[in-house]
Amino acid sequence: MRGTEYLFMLLFWLLGVAATTTFAANVSYDHRALVIDGKRRLLISGSIHYPRSTPDMWPDLIKKSKDGGLDVIETYVFWNLHEPVRSQYDFEGRKDLVKFVKLVAEAGLYVHLRIGPYVCAEWNYGGFPLWLHFLPGIKFRTDNEPFKAEMKRFTAKIVDMMKQENLYASQGGPIILSQIENEYGNIDSAYGPAAKTYINWAATMATSLDTGVPWVMCQQEDAPDPIINTCNGFYCDQFTQNSKKTPKMWTENWTGWFLSFGGAVPYRPVEDIAFAVARFFQRGGTFQNYYMYHGGTNFGRTTGGPFIATSYDYDAPLDEYGLVRQPKWGHLKDLHSAIKLCEEPMMATDPTITSLGSNLEASVYKTGSGLCAAYLANVGTQSDATVNFNGNSYNLPAWSVSILPDCKNVVLNTAKINSLTTITRFMRQSLEDGVSPSKVLQSGWSWFIEPVGISNKNAFMKLGLVEQINTTADESDYLWYSLRTEIQGDEPFLQDGSQTVLHVESLGHALHAFINGKFAGSGKGNSGNAKVSMEVPATLVPGKNTIDLLSLTVGLQNYGAFFDLTGAGITGPVKLKGLKNGSSIDLSSAQWTYQIGLKGEELGLSTGSSSVWVSQSTLPKKQSLIWYKTNFDTPAGHDPIALDFTGMGKGEAWVNGQSIGRYWPTYTAPNGGCTNSCNFRGPYNSNKCLENCGKPSQAHYHVPRSWLQPSGNTLVLFEEMGGDPTQISFATRKMEGLCSHVSESHPVPVDMWSSDQKTGRKTGPTLLLECPLPNQVISSIKFASFGTPRGTCGSFSHGRCSSTRALSVVRKACIGSKSCSIGVSINTFGEPCVGVTKSLAVEASCT
Ligand code: GAL
Numbered sequence: 001m002r003g004t005e006y007l008f009m010l011l012f013w014l015l016g017v018a019a020t021t022t023f024a025a026n027v028s029y030d031h032r033a034l035v036i037d038g039k040r041r042l043l044i045s046g047s048i049h050y051p052r053s054t055p056d057m058w059p060d061l062i063k064k065s066k067d068g069g070l071d072v073i074e075t076y077v078f079w080n081l082h083e084p085v086r087s088q089y090d091f092e093g094r095k096d097l098v099k100f101v102k103l104v105a106e107a108g109l110y111v112h113l114r115i116g117p118y119v120c121a122e123w124n125y126g127g128f129p130l131w132l133h134f135l136p137g138i139k140f141r142t143d144n145e146p147f148k149a150e151m152k153r154f155t156a157k158i159v160d161m162m163k164q165e166n167l168y169a170s171q172g173g174p175i176i177l178s179q180i181e182n183e184y185g186n187i188d189s190a191y192g193p194a195a196k197t198y199i200n201w202a203a204t205m206a207t208s209l210d211t212g213v214p215w216v217m218c219q220q221e222d223a224p225d226p227i228i229n230t231c232n233g234f235y236c237d238q239f240t241q242n243s244k245k246t247p248k249m250w251t252e253n254w255t256g257w258f259l260s261f262g263g264a265v266p267y268r269p270v271e272d273i274a275f276a277v278a279r280f281f282q283r284g285g286t287f288q289n290y291y292m293y294h295g296g297t298n299f300g301r302t303t304g305g306p307f308i309a310t311s312y313d314y315d316a317p318l319d320e321y322g323l324v325r326q327p328k329w330g331h332l333k334d335l336h337s338a339i340k341l342c343e344e345p346m347m348a349t350d351p352t353i354t355s356l357g358s359n360l361e362a363s364v365y366k367t368g369s370g371l372c373a374a375y376l377a378n379v380g381t382q383s384d385a386t387v388n389f390n391g392n393s394y395n396l397p398a399w400s401v402s403i404l405p406d407c408k409n410v411v412l413n414t415a416k417i418n419s420l421t422t423i424t425r426f427m428r429q430s431l432e433d434g435v436s437p438s439k440v441l442q443s444g445w446s447w448f449i450e451p452v453g454i455s456n457k458n459a460f461m462k463l464g465l466v467e468q469i470n471t472t473a474d475e476s477d478y479l480w481y482s483l484r485t486e487i488q489g490d491e492p493f494l495q496d497g498s499q500t501v502l503h504v505e506s507l508g509h510a511l512h513a514f515i516n517g518k519f520a521g522s523g524k525g526n527s528g529n530a531k532v533s534m535e536v537p538a539t540l541v542p543g544k545n546t547i548d549l550l551s552l553t554v555g556l557q558n559y560g561a562f563f564d565l566t567g568a569g570i571t572g573p574v575k576l577k578g579l580k581n582g583s584s585i586d587l588s589s590a591q592w593t594y595q596i597g598l599k600g601e602e603l604g605l606s607t608g609s610s611s612v613w614v615s616q617s618t619l620p621k622k623q624s625l626i627w628y629k630t631n632f633d634t635p636a637g638h639d640p641i642a643l644d645f646t647g648m649g650k651g652e653a654w655v656n657g658q659s660i661g662r663y664w665p666t667y668t669a670p671n672g673g674c675t676n677s678c679n680f681r682g683p684y685n686s687n688k689c690l691e692n693c694g695k696p697s698q699a700h701y702h703v704p705r706s707w708l709q710p711s712g713n714t715l716v717l718f719e720e721m722g723g724d725p726t727q728i729s730f731a732t733r734k735m736e737g738l739c740s741h742v743s744e745s746h747p748v749p750v751d752m753w754s755s756d757q758k759t760g761r762k763t764g765p766t767l768l769l770e771c772p773l774p775n776q777v778i779s780s781i782k783f784a785s786f787g788t789p790r791g792t793c794g795s796f797s798h799g800r801c802s803s804t805r806a807l808s809v810v811r812k813a814c815i816g817s818k819s820c821s822i823g824v825s826i827n828t829f830g831e832p833c834v835g836v837t838k839s840l841a842v843e844a845s846c847t
Helices: 003-023 058-067 097-106 145-164 194-208 270-282 328-341 343-348 429-433 468-472 750-759 806-814
Strands: 027-029 034-036 039-041 043-048 072-076 110-116 175-180 215-218 228-233 249-254 287-294 352-357 360-366 372-378 385-389 392-396 400-404 421-428 446-449 460-463 478-487 500-506 510-515 518-524 532-538 543-552 574-578 584-586 591-596 626-632 641-644 651-655 658-663 700-703 713-719 729-743 766-770 778-787 819-823 839-846
Touching (some): 034 175, 039 343, 043 058, 043 110, 058 097, 058 287, 097 110, 097 145, 145 175, 145 194, 175 194, 194 215, 215 249, 249 270, 270 287, 270 328, 270 372, 270 400, 328 343, 343 360, 352 385, 360 385, 372 392, 468 478, 468 591, 500 510, 500 518, 500 543, 510 532, 518 532, 658 700, 729 766, 766 839, 778 806, 806 819, 806 839
Parallel strands (some): 043 287, 072 110, 215 228, 228 249, 249 287
Antiparallel strands (some): 027 034, 034 039, 352 360, 360 372, 372 400, 385 392, 421 729, 446 626, 460 591, 478 543, 478 591, 500 532, 500 574, 510 518, 574 584, 641 700, 641 729, 651 658, 651 713, 766 819, 778 839
């Protein structure tokens, strides 16, 4: 090599080293915070689970997360998705973890990778692959060699993958944190002394993988050094670390709750979430993650259970379809900005917490150099309060926190929403545009009637009843239990001339019974108790009778000590009973024939191909066990699409061969227990705020646009109970209107506060309207009132006091513009009523 070439090479090498040393971040922690490149960081994080949306949705979800003020995206890694068969890995499409992490990095956000590999997450079997259960001698989540070997192998596989792509912060990538195990501390007492050995092993194993970034365990009080124990829950302000060396971190702040088939839809008011977050930062927290920021969809058979619904919307700031949920998203965004204004003093020091009276608390972060930020809280649930702080007086509504980035001016109170509210609805396509895409679904159906009972050569016989999961290995939801039995004409239970019943007991989750080929009845468990105890009338004949029981699972258990051993299926007894004289025959230990899965599954009908489809005669409706198929064109536009399965019973649906999940619109929520306006004041729990009572728990099912082509798409359904497929319709998810309601007494909006600080000029509260999509403008003002308007978005009404100018002022300021802002004061509207605190309420629409 010539000298100059050598010099150039050296230079390139030096530049390369310089580049990596510049970008690679050193992540560590101290008792206050995560420390990135020597600097303590206050971090706001949000969970988005990559397989619960599609790769084409990821960039938009990540962008909306960034716009919402997140610094970090958190995801679990789903073992059973990536290794469905031992040693056969899959990282394609929705499973492309590397792509997801890289997209987050491109957006300039960090990643918290919760490898688990036990994840809970309302995910099938908590994320464990079923083959793991069949390894000889295995015991999950304890000091067991076969389990530890597999857990280590998968964890190392993921860590190596990330390292190869340089995705750890130590290598210049976005991953600043990883998690091992998940909430083991909640249940570890059931595992005895081995639990401690296991946790210590997990900690050593994880640390030995040498990722260069810290590891956390959540809800693990005995997490050993250097693992950080973190908090999960609706509130974590009272959490204390298990070590003086670790920072106060909150890995799951539940933004709502998951939905179950048969349950009402849970929601969590944003005022309460904001209160919980502000309380956490008030009391020394420095890392907080929303679980979920986008919940998404449990496509296919990925949902945990039993009975967890296909929608995993979670009432998250981004809804199942990826649309911004307002005012949740916006209020939290404002909250993040307010907290970030306090970052410098917060990172420099611990808070000084003092009582300002009963239920009233102040935290002050004050530095030697004179920086000062304060949080003032009223944790009372009933009464608003006025407090004196630093010589000024502040009004604190019940269950709220005010944030004062300069220890003087309030930029945000968690109970006062300054953000837009939107009304987002499913619109039936046919009503909206005159053309009926559901017309496509009204004709052109073909079908295949699934045989009742055994139809497969691989069926097998066994004495007695078998447990289902051990039998199917979860290759299908379905297991046939079939019996041919000889009934003597002189059986005592047939003698009294009354009805005979078939009595079946099952561990769950649901079953359909057929007697002599005819549907006899169904039974199902619920999310609280999966067991089924069913009695159906049985019409028997003297001689041979067949009893075919189709037992099915609806997502495998994902939580609890030894959850992996929770069985399913018909474990008995199964009896025929005479109703009058009480005599019975127990069939439980008879010779049963078993078939795993359905004929249609064996034929691969979900893709739509196959020659077995029939279409000549009249379309069968209200028929149990039937496959349906049709073709359809994609609804026009860009709005997210759903199929409304009202009219169907229960089953699974595929679009162009991809499963959109289990549908079950006939499982409805109980009639009682819902409230439209849930009082956010006071501790939240997952049953506190429910909606949708008496209605199907889930009627709409997400069909990702990226799975469709403009025309000629195939929809296949397997219907278990009977329905009318011509009633299925398309809906698009649309923002119908947007509202804002701002009071004269609101704090100055956070984003204006900084400019106020610079100019020294006081801006009053303003109401801001902005259309969400790039090409939209405000097209109409449906309602405007300055005075004492009442009601909520979509149903505002004028109060006693109301300025006559409101509507014309707002129309003039807003129509035709993408956004507009209006001062909420008598300077804009005149004085409609002296001595009354007034507010401005507006409802607009964008086109
Ligand atoms: C937590 C768990 C999460 C999720 C959540 C409920 O306990 O860590 O994975 O299951 O509960 O949504």
